[in-house]
Amino acid sequence: xxxxxxxxxxxxxxxxxxxxxxxxxxxxxxxxxHLDPKFMEIMDEVCQLLKKTFRTQNQMTFPVxxxxxxxxxxxxxxxxxxxxxxxxxxxxxxxxxxxDVAERCGxxxxxxxxxxxxxxxxxxxxxxxxxxxxxKLCAIVHAETSTGVLQPIEELGAFLKKSDTLFLVDSxxxxxxxxLEVDAWGVDACYxxxxxxxxxxxxxxxxxxxxxxxEVIGKRKSKVQSWxxxxxMLQKYWATxxxxxxxxxxxPITMIYGLRxxxxxxxxxxxxxxxxxxxxxxxxxxxxxxxxxFKLWAQEGHRLPPLTSAHPPQGWDVEGIRKxxxxxxxxxxxxxxxxxxxxxxxxxxxGENACVQKVAVLLRALQDFA
Amino acid sequence: xxxxxxxxxxxxxxxxxxxxxxxxxxxxxxxxxHLDPKFMEIMDEVCQLLKKTFRTQNQMTFPVxxxxxxxxxxxxxxxxxxxxxxxxxxxxxxxxxxxDVAERCGxxxxxxxxxxxxxxxxxxxxxxxxxxxxxKLCAIVHAETSTGVLQPIEELGAFLKKSDTLFLVDSxxxxxxxxLEVDAWGVDACYxxxxxxxxxxxxxxxxxxxxxxxEVIGKRKSKVQSWxxxxxMLQKYWATxxxxxxxxxxxPITMIYGLRxxxxxxxxxxxxxxxxxxxxxxxxxxxxxxxxxFKLWAQEGHRLPPLTSAHPPQGWDVEGIRKxxxxxxxxxxxxxxxxxxxxxxxxxxxGENACVQKVAVLLRALQDFA
Numbered sequence: 133x134x135x136x137x138x139x140x141x142x143x144x145x146x147x148x149x150x151x152x153x154x155x156x157x158x159x160x161x162x163x164x165x166h167l168d169p170k171f172m173e174i175m176d177e178v179c180q181l182l183k184k185t186f187r188t189q190n191q192m193t194f195p196v197x198x199x200x201x202x203x204x205x206x207x208x209x210x211x212x213x214x215x216x217x218x219x220x221x222x223x224x225x226x227x228x229x230x231x232d233v234a235e236r237c238g239x240x241x242x243x244x245x246x247x248x249x250x251x252x253x254x255x256x257x258x259x260x261x262x263x264x265x266x267x268k269l270c271a272i273v274h275a276e277t278s279t280g281v282l283q284p285i286e287e288l289g290a291f292l293k294k295s296d297t298l299f300l301v302d303s304x305x306x307x308x309x310x311x312l313e314v315d316a317w318g319v320d321a322c323y324x325x326x327x328x329x330x331x332x333x334x335x336x337x338x339x340x341x342x343x344x345x346x347e348v349i350g351k352r353k354s355k356v357q358s359w360x361x362x363x364x365m366l367q368k369y370w371a372t373x374x375x376x377x378x379x380x381x382x383x384p385i386t387m388i389y390g391l392r393x394x395x396x397x398x399x400x401x402x403x404x405x406x407x408x409x410x411x412x413x414x415x416x417x418x419x420x421x422x423x424x425x426f427k428l429w430a431q432e433g434h435r436l437p438p439l440t441s442a443h444p445p446q447g448w449d450v451e452g453i454r455k456x457x458x459x460x461x462x463x464x465x466x467x468x469x470x471x472x473x474x475x476x477x478x479x480x481x482x483g484e485n486a487c488v489q490k491v492a493v494l495l496r497a498l499q500d501f502a
Numbered sequence: 503x504x505x506x507x508x509x510x511x512x513x514x515x516x517x518x519x520x521x522x523x524x525x526x527x528x529x530x531x532x533x534x535x536h537l538d539p540k541f542m543e544i545m546d547e548v549c550q551l552l553k554k555t556f557r558t559q560n561q562m563t564f565p566v567x568x569x570x571x572x573x574x575x576x577x578x579x580x581x582x583x584x585x586x587x588x589x590x591x592x593x594x595x596x597x598x599x600x601x602d603v604a605e606r607c608g609x610x611x612x613x614x615x616x617x618x619x620x621x622x623x624x625x626x627x628x629x630x631x632x633x634x635x636x637x638k639l640c641a642i643v644h645a646e647t648s649t650g651v652l653q654p655i656e657e658l659g660a661f662l663k664k665s666d667t668l669f670l671v672d673s674x675x676x677x678x679x680x681x682l683e684v685d686a687w688g689v690d691a692c693y694x695x696x697x698x699x700x701x702x703x704x705x706x707x708x709x710x711x712x713x714x715x716x717e718v719i720g721k722r723k724s725k726v727q728s729w730x731x732x733x734x735m736l737q738k739y740w741a742t743x744x745x746x747x748x749x750x751x752x753x754p755i756t757m758i759y760g761l762r763x764x765x766x767x768x769x770x771x772x773x774x775x776x777x778x779x780x781x782x783x784x785x786x787x788x789x790x791x792x793x794x795x796f797k798l799w800a801q802e803g804h805r806l807p808p809l810t811s812a813h814p815p816q817g818w819d820v821e822g823i824r825k826x827x828x829x830x831x832x833x834x835x836x837x838x839x840x841x842x843x844x845x846x847x848x849x850x851x852x853g854e855n856a857c858v859q860k861v862a863v864l865l866r867a868l869q870d871f872a
Contacts, residue, residue, distance in 0.1 A: 133547055133551070133762075133766050133769070136528050136531055136544070136759055136762055136763060137531075138531060138532070138534045138538075138540050138541070138544065138759075139534065139538075139540055140532060141532075141534045141535065141538065143533070143534070143535060145535055147752065148533050148535060148536065148752065148755060150532065150533065151532065151533050151756075156529075156530040156531075156532070157530065158506050159526075159529055159530060159756065160526040160527065160529060160530040161506055161507075161508060161526075162508070162510060162511075162520065162521065162526070163513070163518050163520065163521050163697075163703050164508045164509065164511045164513070164834075165511065165513060165515055165518060165834045166518065166704070168508075168509075168511065168828070168834065169828075170508050170509055171508070174506070174508065177503060181503070197568055197569055197572070197705070198567055198568045198572065198730060199567055199751050199752050199753075199754060200751070200752065201729070201730050201750075201751035201752075202567070202568065202730050202751075204729075204730075205728065205729055205730045209728075229729070232729055233729045235725075236725055236726070236727050236728070236729055237727075325752065327533075327752055333533050333754065333755055333756035333757075334536070334752040334753065334754050334755055334756075335567070335705055335754035335755075335756065335757055355605075355606055356606070357606050357607075357727050357728075358575065358579075358606070358727075358728060359571070359574075359575055359599070359602055359603045359606055360568060360571050360572050360574075360575045380571075381569050381570070381571035381572075382517065382518065382569050382570065382571075382695065382697055382704040383569075383704065384569060384703065384704050384705035384757070385518060385703055385704055385705075386521075386529065386703035386704075386705065386756075386757075386760075387703075387705055387754070387756075387757070389506055389508075390756075392503075392506055393506060396503050399503070458538070458539075464534075464535045464538065
């Protein structure tokens with residue numbers, strides 16, 4: 133078997149995004165042990181950086197040793213016990229996945245559905261929580277990667293803050309690319325992935341749990357159904373502060389090296405500057421696409437800057453041209469899922485790709501098909 | 503926050519082991535998409551290499567997107583349903599962990615215990631299965647990382663092959679370093695980790711399921727409790743052969759690049775040669791340690807070449823010298839766990855560290871404390 137030589141792709145799909153050379157360089161750093169005192173320092177640094185990125189003071193803020201979906205699972209299996217009720221917003225693949233995960237925890241799921249490509253009216257989420265007193269949690273996707281919709285969550289958070297219901301948010305495609313304020317918005321549990329706006333390869337799921345969430349977990353009657361994702365044990369490894377860290381599982385050291393560098397780059401740029409850069413690049417892309425005859429799909433006023441969804445111009449071979457872009461131009465864009473499979477494209481401008489240079493490359497390539 | 507510059511450690515503990523520069527170089531390769539046709543080719547190659555390393559023809563052979571403990575969890579949650587019986591051998595940390603994981607699946611666990619540092623008599627495992635007709639699975643740790651014991655499993659495999667009980671084996675510290683024959687020994691499910699004898703950073707758990715195991719999974723009455731680890735869905739992404747691969751979760755691409763290179767190195771060396779090299783290095787180490795007054799701990803005749811456990815000479819500050827080795831010599835060795843915490847050392851010679859050069863470094867450093 134030959135040396136690994138994959139093509140050099142420009143990743144403008146729904147993730148993974150291209151990884152800065154600094155992150156790859158950090159990941160080629162020789163490994164040290166997961167219980168080495170020097171690694172503990174690195175863990176502390178990563179947790180500090182994650183807190184800044186999530187805008188939270190939550191002590192239990194760490195990277196789950198798996199991809200974004202493991203983060204989703206970690207949130208649900210820790211917070212839910214059999215018989216609990218979960219109110220879940222569903223307007224795309226990831227809201228749908230949340231329901232599946234919650235049901236596997238033995239929870240009763242109350243779905244609040246909206247059309248794909250549109251937001252869920254926050255008032256309907258609030259209403260569903262009020263209709264289900266005692267609901268253990270209310271979950272929603274901040275940035276639906278399957279549709280390119282940015283869900284407003286502040287109003288819902290403000291409401292839930294005054295209730296006993298926990299607020300769980302999926303920020304896989306928003307963290308580091310779109311404004312997200314975990315503490316200020318009353319979010320109790322929030323998970324993300326490394327391969328979107330954080331610009332680190334897939335493999336870790338940053339997550340944070342509020343004190344309120346940790347108290348609920350502390351009162352569980354049953355063990356968390358996943359040993360691997362059990363935060364009551366993981367906190368003894370990750371969230372000890374000065375105390376002795378207890379071995380749980382071997383941390384994915386190289387991925388953590390990469391995450392540290394990715395988060396360091398974010399801090400150097402500044403989170404607000406980064407949000408603005410994503411918004412500016414997306415605005416540039418939207419204008420360019422419309423100029424080429426694309427029709428933007430996601431609900432106006434609620435479009436997700438890191439991921440633009442659009443119908444290609446009439447007459448275009450939607451999937452055929454997408455494949456040509458990949459094979460001839462080395463440019464990856466994403467296809468549609470579910471009701472819009474084969475109908476739309478999902479174009480990601482995440483992390484270092486959120487810039488006019490990358491927009492220019494794509495738009496010029498698309499002109500060849502116009 | 504400064505650039506990441508961890509110390510350059512010689513990793514002679516229970517894992518992670520040092521990673522060859524070729525693997526680190528492969529991991530610094532720019533990322534491509536997890537649904538890119540070129541990535542599908544890489545996935546096929548990794549699966550082929552894993553089959554060779556596990557010595558199996560099992561179609562469902564792939565790397566779980568998590569560390570070795572995620573592999574353990576993947577094996578149990580897929581094979582067990584609430585009410586099932588699992589016979590589990592326990593003579594160290596990882597057998598104990600298996601029981602915890604199995605109980606979280608709602609299974610009834612029948613423990614077959616032996617003293618830490620000694621093997622479990624295969625006849626006692628067979629007896630326990632016979633005493634529990636209808637047991638869904640029988641699980642044992644091939645290489646107990648907490649004790650340095652290599653468990654004989656062939657006889658148990660031959661017995662289980664003729665029964666309906668599935669044979670589940672933990673090969674975290676044996677795969678790639680010690681003889682393991684998944685098909686010939688009748689193993690139905692076997693998981694490992696990348697950070698031991700495979701010499702790839704922690705973050706993936708190679709796993710394989712036999713046809714018999716997949717049939718049992720296919721007849722489940724309940725959904726697998728973990729969405730993330732559900733092999734009925736994962737097989738549509740990983741084990742499709744020529745068919746269209748279905749997205750499940752974003753694969754940890756960079757880790758898979760590293761695994762491909764680590765497995766390629768193993769094939770270049772040859773698996774038997776590698777097993778012999780581990781055995782030779784361990785023999786050399788054992789002799790040297792005894793010469794220094796160490797007393798080997800694991801049961802004679804059943805010592806695990808990649809991990810040697812031993813009591814340091816009388817009068818040594820067991821934990822103090824271990825720390826000095828780390829801070830002054832940049833050499834990591836492992837401490838004892840459970841009943842031998844603070845009493846033994848666990849010295850790993852895994853992958854590229856299984857050579858006389860590394861043994862010489864350690865022995866010479868130890869002479870300074872004699």
